[in-house]
Amino acid sequence: MHGAPHVVGDVMTRSVVSVGRRTAFKEVVRLLRGRRVSAVPVLEGGGRVVGVVSEADLLPEQEFRDSDPDRRTRSRRLQDLWKAGALTAKELMTSPAVTVRAGVTLADAAGLMARHRVKRLPVVDERGVLEGVVSRADLLEVFLRDDEELAEQVRREVVARLFPGPGSAVWVEVRDGVVRLVGRVRDTSLVPAAARLIRAVEGVVDVEFAPTEAVSSAPVRP
Structure with missing residues (x-):
């Protein structure tokens, strides 16, 4: 459409901070805070996206660090308890990552975010290689x-x-x-x-x- 961004590739951020599988917990925190983002993609050889580490993945470390969860909590939040002891991005990440292609419409990308309850989506090519990241704020740009x-x-x-x-x-x-x-x-x-x-x-x-x-x-x- 004339003068309007209408696919993910038009609004995505191309300069993206990312981590590898071995990136330490503390370094992930530094990156999120320093770049003011809520999540980072995890890459392996060739820049292929294998997962995402978000603020939500990091919080169990704080929540459970000095507590002894009861049996019900352990059964309901097994994955969070596992992440509470994670030391690297490989152990922290949500995998497989929810990704999107650059040619997808903004409406479809918004629907994907809503269904998966995520704030950001890695944008990948046909091989799964990272091209950028699109956020909720990016999708709202058209209303300006x-x-x-x-x-x-x-x-x-x-x-x-x-x-x-x-x-x-x-x-x-x-x-x-x-x-x-x-x-x-x-x-x-x-x-x-x-x-x-x-x-x-x-x-x-x-x-x-x-x-x-x-x-x-x-x-x-x-």
Whole structure:
């Protein structure tokens, strides 16, 4: 789409801090704190991603360092207890890593993060070699698009195609990412389709239709 990042490769961070399997616990902590990131990929020969160490993987060391868990805790949190005694990234990491390809859409990447409850995804090529990292903040970048830029895209890609004159006269207004269509349309059956297409434009927060005649003024939901 014109002027908009729409795949992971457009928004990912290419300069990535990583660790090897043998990286010590304390060094992982230093890297996370020093680079202000919540996780680091673990690489093996050739830069292939084999796992990820996150802040959550490190916390059991603090939680259980001076406690004696009861039987129920031991049975429910066996993996955390194992990590409490970990000394290297190999023992700490979550493996296999949840990764994403650079060509994946931002919406699909967001869904992957939500399903796996992670904040960052290593971006890999077809061989599993690290290319970058994409974070939640990166995926939200599209919502910083200028309102006029959004309006121009909606006019060009939706209004001009679905509501050409004569018989239709539709104006596009955008404020804080909310698109509002004002005017009249010849074929009202196209209104729900227009709303879906506009919602698919990256950076759009919501869609409203306020026609001057023939169509309800209630917000249209796809």
